[in-house]
Amino acid sequence: MTTMTMPAATAAMPAAATARSAAVARLSPAALRERRAAIAQRLLDLAPGAIDAIDWDTLDRAPDWLALPDASFLILQARLGALLHLPAMRLWIDGPRLAATRVLLGEAVLDDLMSHPESAMPFGLTPCARIESATQVGPALRACGASVLLAALPRGPLRDALCRGLAPVEPSRMSPELAETLIVRARHMGGPRAGGAA
Numbered sequence: 001m002t003t004m005t006m007p008a009a010t011a012a013m014p015a016a017a018t019a020r021s022a023a024v025a026r027l028s029p030a031a032l033r034e035r036r037a038a039i040a041q042r043l044l045d046l047a048p049g050a051i052d053a054i055d056w057d058t059l060d061r062a063p064d065w066l067a068l069p070d071a072s073f074l075i076l077q078a079r080l081g082a083l084l085h086l087p088a089m090r091l092w093i094d095g096p097r098l099a100a101t102r103v104l105l106g107e108a109v110l111d112d113l114m115s116h117p118e119s120a121m122p123f124g125l126t127p128c129a130r131i132e133s134a135t136q137v138g139p140a141l142r143a144c145g146a147s148v149l150l151a152a153l154p155r156g157p158l159r160d161a162l163c164r165g166l167a168p169v170e171p172s173r174m175s176p177e178l179a180e181t182l183i184v185r186a187r188h189m190g191g192p193r194a195g196g197a198a
Helices: 008-012 015-025 029-046 048-053 056-061 070-084 095-105 107-114 134-151 157-166 176-188
Strands: none
Touching: 029 048, 029 056, 029 157, 048 157, 056 157, 070 095, 070 107, 070 134, 070 176, 095 107, 095 134, 134 157, 134 176
């Protein structure tokens, strides 16, 4: 059986990045400008000092979740964090933490989350802060989720800018491919995707 080899750079490129490049190439000029503007604004909001290192090609290669509206961007972080906090959340018996999680994620997403098998989740690759009160639910889930988003980005100016903007959160130790898989899963939890198109 003959094995086809690919150039190293192409072989290493995650499938999601290849699909994203193709999707961006199909955008109309107006839609492309809108996407670039939304991502640039996110970077300016999070890390204004790092924007000078970002060029047009970097914006075009950026994942669509960077262009999400602020509320959807935070919801995505919370969903990702909830996926990784799942074992601890299943042990919660007090009402306030569960109520805070239900408000943050929504009833349908929480139900979907609780149906996920723990064996399918990559526990241990991302530090998950202990959540002991209802007021800690939102910040802890979002911080954990942000580490997954950072892990999905290849090393370079875009990741550097996001690391500065989301500090003190650090990238998870999971692979970019695994992070991408979790992001897709989080965006589909509870039915409609968080923030629209992936």
